[in-house]
Amino acid sequence: MHSAEHDLVVVKLGGSVITEKDRPETLDGPALSAAADAIAAARGDGAAGRLAIVHGGGSFGHHHASRHGVTTEHGTHDAGAALSIHGAMTTLNRFVLSRLHDRDVPALPVHPLSVAARDADGSLSCSLEQVDAMLAEGFVPVLHGDGVAHRGEGITVLSGDELVCRLADGLDADRVGVCSTVPGVLDGDGAVIPEITAFEDVADALGESESTDVSGGMAGKVRELLALSAPAHVFGPDDLPAFLRGESPGTRID
Amino acid sequence: MHSAEHDLVVVKLGGSVITEKDRPETLDGPALSAAADAIAAARGDGAAGRLAIVHGGGSFGHHHASRHGVTTEHGTHDAGAALSIHGAMTTLNRFVLSRLHDRDVPALPVHPLSVAARDADGSLSCSLEQVDAMLAEGFVPVLHGDGVAHRGEGITVLSGDELVCRLADGLDADRVGVCSTVPGVLDGDGAVIPEITAFEDVADALGESESTDVSGGMAGKVRELLALSAPAHVFGPDDLPAFLRGESPGTRID
Numbered sequence: 001m002h003s004a005e006h007d008l009v010v011v012k013l014g015g016s017v018i019t020e021k022d023r024p025e026t027l028d029g030p031a032l033s034a035a036a037d038a039i040a041a042a043r044g045d046g047a048a049g050r051l052a053i054v055h056g057g058g059s060f061g062h063h064h065a066s067r068h069g070v071t072t073e074h075g076t077h078d079a080g081a082a083l084s085i086h087g088a089m090t091t092l093n094r095f096v097l098s099r100l101h102d103r104d105v106p107a108l109p110v111h112p113l114s115v116a117a118r119d120a121d122g123s124l125s126c127s128l129e130q131v132d133a134m135l136a137e138g139f140v141p142v143l144h145g146d147g148v149a150h151r152g153e154g155i156t157v158l159s160g161d162e163l164v165c166r167l168a169d170g171l172d173a174d175r176v177g178v179c180s181t182v183p184g185v186l187d188g189d190g191a192v193i194p195e196i197t198a199f200e201d202v203a204d205a206l207g208e209s210e211s212t213d214v215s216g217g218m219a220g221k222v223r224e225l226l227a228l229s230a231p232a233h234v235f236g237p238d239d240l241p242a243f244l245r246g247e248s249p250g251t252r253i254d
Numbered sequence: 255m256h257s258a259e260h261d262l263v264v265v266k267l268g269g270s271v272i273t274e275k276d277r278p279e280t281l282d283g284p285a286l287s288a289a290a291d292a293i294a295a296a297r298g299d300g301a302a303g304r305l306a307i308v309h310g311g312g313s314f315g316h317h318h319a320s321r322h323g324v325t326t327e328h329g330t331h332d333a334g335a336a337l338s339i340h341g342a343m344t345t346l347n348r349f350v351l352s353r354l355h356d357r358d359v360p361a362l363p364v365h366p367l368s369v370a371a372r373d374a375d376g377s378l379s380c381s382l383e384q385v386d387a388m389l390a391e392g393f394v395p396v397l398h399g400d401g402v403a404h405r406g407e408g409i410t411v412l413s414g415d416e417l418v419c420r421l422a423d424g425l426d427a428d429r430v431g432v433c434s435t436v437p438g439v440l441d442g443d444g445a446v447i448p449e450i451t452a453f454e455d456v457a458d459a460l461g462e463s464e465s466t467d468v469s470g471g472m473a474g475k476v477r478e479l480l481a482l483s484a485p486a487h488v489f490g491p492d493d494l495p496a497f498l499r500g501e502s503p504g505t506r507i508d
Contacts, residue, residue, distance in 0.1 A: 079360035079393060083351065086363070090344075097337065106333035108409075109340070114368035117387040127381035133371040133403035139333055149387035155362075 007049035007174040008135065009244070010230075011039075012164045015056025015145065016181045017237050018096070024063045025088060032099050035179070035240055039140075040103035042244035049174070050135045052167055053096075053107070056160040057145040060092040061085055065157050072162075073122065075153030082155035085147045086113050093144050100140065107140045112158050118150035124162065128170045135171075143167070161221055168228050176225065176232040177243045183236035184250035185222060195252045199223055225253040261303035261428040262389065263498070264484075265293075266418045269310025269399065270435045271491050272350070278317045279342060286353050289433070289494055293394075294357035296498035303428070304389045306421055307350070307361070310414040311399040314346040315339055319411050326416075327376065329407030336409035339401050340367050347398050354394065361394045366412050372404035378416065382424045389425075397421070415475055422482050430479065430486040431497045437490035438504030439476060449506045453477055479507040 013035055020026040043051070057065070065071070068081040076082055093109050100107040116126040134141045148158035161178075168176045184192035187205040196202050199222065206219040225232040233243055235250025242249045267289055274280040297305065311319070319325070322335040330336055347363050354361040370380040388395045402412035415432075422430045438446035441459040450456050453476065460473040479486040487497055489504025496503045 077360070077392060079362055080355055082362060082393075083355070101334055101337070106331070108333055108336060108403075109365075109368065111363075111365055111368045113384070114363065114365045115381065115384055117384040125381075125383050127369065127379075127383075129371040129379050129381075130367070130369055130403050133405050136405055137403060137408050138331060139336075139403070139408075149362075149384050149391060149393070151387050151390055154391050154393075 008052065008171055009049055009175045009177065010052045010054065010164055010167045010171075010173045011177040011240075011243070012160055012179060013053065013055040013096070014178070014180045015058025015060070015062065015160065017179055018055060019058030019060060019092065021059050023059055025060050025091070027092070027095055031237060032096065034237065036099040036103050036105070038241040038244055039100065040105050041241065043105060051140050052131060052135065052171070053140060053142045054160045054163045054167065055092070055096055055142065055144045057089055057092070060088040061145050061157075064088050070147070070155065070157055072157045072159060073153070075150050075156040077154035082147050085155075085157075086111070089144050089146050093142060096142055100142070105140055106138060107142045108134055110134075110141045110143045112143055112146040112148060112163060113155075116148045116158055118148055118153075118156065120151045122150070124148070124158070124166060126163075126166050126170070128167065131167065132171060161224060165224050165228060168230050168232075173230045176228060176230050177240070178221065178225070178232065178234045179237060179240050179243070180234055181236065183239065184234050185218060185253075193251050195254070196222060196226070197254060199226055222253060262306065262425055263303060263429045263431065264306050264308065264418055264421045264425075264427045265431040265494075265497070266414055266433060267307065267309040267350070268432070268434045269312030269314070269316070269414065271433055272309060273312030273314060273346065275313050277313055279314050279345070281346070281349055285491060286350065288491065290353040290357050290359070292495040292498055293354065294359050295495065297359060305394050306385060306389065306425070307394060307396045308414045308417045308421065309346070309350055309396065309398045311343055311346070314342040315399050318342050324401070324409065324411055326411045326413060327407070329404050329410040331408035336401050339409075339411075340365070343398050343400050347396060350396055354396070359394055360392060361396045362388055364388075364395045364397045366397060366400035366402060366417060367409075370402045370412055372402055372407075372410065374405045376404070378402070378412070378420060380417075380420050380424070382421065385421065386425060415478060419478050419482060422484050427484045430482060430484050431494070432475065432479070432486065432488045433491060433494050433497070434488055435490065437493065438488050439472060439507075447505050449508070450476060450480065451508060453480060476507060
């Protein structure tokens with residue numbers, strides 16, 4: 001049987017999962033604790049191998065980004081605005097680290113504003129040598145959506161989803177998990193689609209065509225996850241333990 | 255006359271300058287404000303060109319590093335210990351950023367733990383694309399001594415002095431300034447040596463031979479600054495405005 005001991009798993013904790021999305025800078029404490037429990041349990045029984053975590057912004061980052069009109073494409077040259085976005089995300093990151101440390105998970109922060117950059121055409125560079133070294137030393141790096149220096153735009157938004165893809169490809173991940181508020185990618189009737197192998201198969205159900213999807217959302221997420229070499233899973237919070245045990249909950253995208 | 259408009263200046267604010275070194279996690283508020291005043295004034299009159307700042311740890315980082323026995327060579331695998339060092343440095347960094355923002359200097363944090371790594375032989379890798387992009391967009395990146403993932407050691411210390419050298423070489427800086435508690439490199443009689451062009455000329459005065467200097471200190475600093483392509487200056491806090499105006503206070507090392 002395939003040993004998972006040295007496998008690399010990249011897992012995204014959605015911002016909507018770990019925060020109260022409608023109330024500025026409000027944690028969903030029970031949801032974050034449950035996620036931290038699942039991560040600690042998976043490490044405890046050795047099932048998780050090497051693990052890198054990315055979390056979204058939820059009511060921390062999005063609130064400040066939208067207040068300052070900052071998106072992934074439109075930036076700010078106001079250092080105060082950039083720092084308010086980054087500072088809120090750093091605060092959320094510290095909550096995540098704290099819950100993990102409480103459960104003896106050796107988590108360390110990696111703040112993307114400190115490492116990533118975008119060219120004038122928007123393409124991302126993000127050195128991962130530090131993440132790789134942390135993993136090799138037994139730590140669990142925890143990244144997050146953040147601001148990023150973007151040539152010609154100042155500081156734009158770098159989403160957690162974009163980071164998940166960069167980590168998965170850059171570190172040759174074995175499995176990718178996206179823990180969302182929904183139990184998987186849903187079809188037109190609200191049922192979980194068990195497997196997606198091509199975007200065309202689900203384009204109608206997702207209600208967006210390739211040409212009009214600029215918003216991200218589930219259609220964009222599915223397209224990005226299809227482009228990865230590693231199999232990805234989209235699932236809800238209740239299925240995080242199963243995913244970390246090596247099972248295939250929610251929607252498998254490969 | 256040479257225009258300084260596009261010049262890149264890298265300046266180090268010593269940890270002993272901006273903190274009360276003998277009292278754990280205590281800022282030297284007036285000294286930090288004076289340094290921020292000098293930086294804001296230099297930017298206001300256009301003399302400073304592009305500016306990258308590095309600050310040391312002083313009573314913030316050193317206290318935690320020494321409590322956990324962490325040095326540049328001996329690391330920890332305790333994520334809590336690593337985070338206590340990093341967290342203290344992040345706190346100090348936020349004080350520095352805040353004083354700069356108060357004076358309309360568009361400073362942004364770059365936390366080295368998030369970007370740098372050391373190989374098993376101790377050699378440092380540190381991508382600088384994000385610093386370069388921030389500078390190009392008119393921001394003032396502010397780095398600091400920090401922890402760093404080090405293969406085989408866990409997390410070791412990355413000193414502000416090492417970062418100054420990495421920035422100066424990696425970004426082809428035009429001038430380097432090291433603002434220290436002393437007014438320059440001192441000879442055996444306590445007088446400032448105006449210029450150093452070779453280590454042998456000052457080895458006796460610095461009281462250390464090349465083979466026995468493992469502690470860093472002024473001798474190590476001088477040797478590292480001599481190895482840079484850019485001219486460097488070591489000076490005291492009172493001379494920071496003169497350095498930023500393009501003058502040559504303290505000891506010139508070239």
